[in-house]
Amino acid sequence: MEYTVEDLSPVKKKVSVTVPVDEVNASLSATIAMYRTSVDLKGFRKGKVPSSVIEGRFKKEVYSEATQDLVNVHINEIIGELNASPVSRIDFDGGELVRDEEFKYSLSFEVLPEFELPNYEGMDVEMEKVVVKDDEVDEVLNRIRGNMAEIVPLAENRPAKDGEIAVLDFAAYENGEAIEGIAAENFQMSLGDKQALEDFENLVKTVAPGESKEGDVTFPADFINPEFAGKTVTMKVTVHSIQERKLPELDDEMARKAGGFESVEKMREAVVQSYKQSRGQLCRSQAQTTMLEGLLKTVDFPLPESMVEMYLENLLQDQKIKVERQGKSIESLGKTPDELRADMRPEAERIAKTQIFLVTAARKEGVEVSEQEVDMQLQQMAMKSGQDFRAVKDYYAQNNLLFGLRDRMLADKAMEAIFEKANITEVEPKELKTEA
Known part of the structure; x- marks a missing residue:
């Protein structure tokens, strides 16, 4: 040949x-x-x-x-x-x-473009100290209490309030005719969680157990089901009962039930440790991102169009999933597909440039990814998606995707290699909001 x-x-x-x-x-x-x-x-x-x-x-x-x-x-x-x-x-x-x-x-x-890497050894990088506040720990402990709350019938006969659960039947009508698909019996509706339409939730909050009421409910104009978007229907509601969450005492017994802790103090220590671990990773990641942004400003090189296109498609899919989780459609953003692509292209180009820079740095540092490491990554992907490992690997091989996967893994290793050579200075933290 x-x-x-x-x-x-x-x-x-x-x-x-x-x-x-x-x-x-x-x-x-x-x-x-x-x-x-x-x-x-x-x-x-x-x-x-x-x-x-x-x-x-x-x-x-x-x-x-x-x-x-x-x-x-x-x-x-x-x-x-x-x-x-x-x-x-x-x-x-x-x-x-x-x-x-x-x-x-x-x-x-x-292929990846060729360019000269900047000198990053000894680069000054600031990293925030890991600090955990008492009120953050208290918030987690209260959330644990909430998860362990006992659901009990409400003693008084009145409409439900936020934080309570209404057990109800409901059905939607238009011009006196029942609308198929919008009805349920003995439905448990948690109030105040914004899981239902605001008009519907407000109606439920006016109905005491044993009572029935009806009222108009308007679907938002960007509702995910275009058949109901912007439409106003009559909703009939019958409330059977109201339940409340009875919180346990924050004591050693609750700590043992929550996770086998010896005491509340031990549980608090575990929460603090969890915060330190996750926040430490976040601080390190933020410092790495800042470091990389500075390095990327010093270089310029052409980007492979297929690479940009791949990241652009990923961003568009992520956006679609995000708005659908909010009960909306991608069309609700009020932009054409071409306009969305134009808006997201700069971010796709930034991701591609970052990937190329790190893969090039990996070569300089002698960083490698073994076949065993690739297989481990594919195994994790298969487990996460519930697919067979061999099927996932065959798909990547048949579609020439293994090179891209290996390069992404190389980029992660390269980031760590560059960061290890930086001059790290710890600084006081800004307000970080991370759940333990």
Whole structure:
């Protein structure tokens, strides 16, 4: 196999490959040999089917697989020899192998740009001290109390208030006709959590147990279901009972029930330690971010478009999920898809520039990511998504995504390597808001 490399741009390469006849025939023979071990044809013993028969009966499959296997071998070899790091899918342009004929094809892909790194050794970086306030710890302990609260019937007969739970039936009507899909029986509605429409919650707060009332409820104009967006309906409500949360005493018994702590003091110490750990990570992350922002201002280089596009798609998907969690649709933002992309592109470019800088720094520092580390990362991803590890790994391999994953892991390691060489000065903290 021979190849030539053409730089289409500072971040894009094209590799033209020529495969001699003997390698073409050898690849076809290897694939046919694999078929012979597994194919079961009538009239032949398994493993004894002549190669000519295999090639005749399964020509389409054999030639396709042989081409794919050969190109994959070449990709790994070429990428290794070029010491290149593709940041995009590797595009293949060519046909299939033909016996006794030379095979030519081309590969094109984007790579990281080359640039000179600034000197970051001994760089002055400020990092906030880790401080945990008493009122923050008290807030966590009260939240634990709330989670352990006993739900009991309300003693007095009155409408529910914020913090209480109303058990009710409800149904929506329009022009006297029931609206399908907006009704429930014995529904437990927690008030004050903003989990329901404000008009509906206000109506429930006027109904005592055993009573029924109705009132108008208007859906917001950006409601996720466009069928009801901006519509006003009549909601009928019957409240069966009201429950309240009875908080336990903050004592040693509660501490034992909450997590097996010996005492309230031990539980408080655990909360403080949790805060210190999470806040310490946050302070370190903030210091690293500030350090990196300063370094990025000193360099400039072209960005691979495929890399920017990947991060742009991720940002758009994150935005879509965010607004849908608020019960709205992406259209509620009042912008066209092109306008949203234009708004988010600077952030996508910033992320791409950061990634490129850190991967380049990783090379300088001699930081590497092993196959075992990649597999561990894929295993964690598989467990988080509830998928099979092998299926996840095969997907990444078949879609040429392993290079990108490895580079992201390299970037994380590079950040730590750069930070370790910085001159760190601890400073008094600003107001940090982090839950333990």
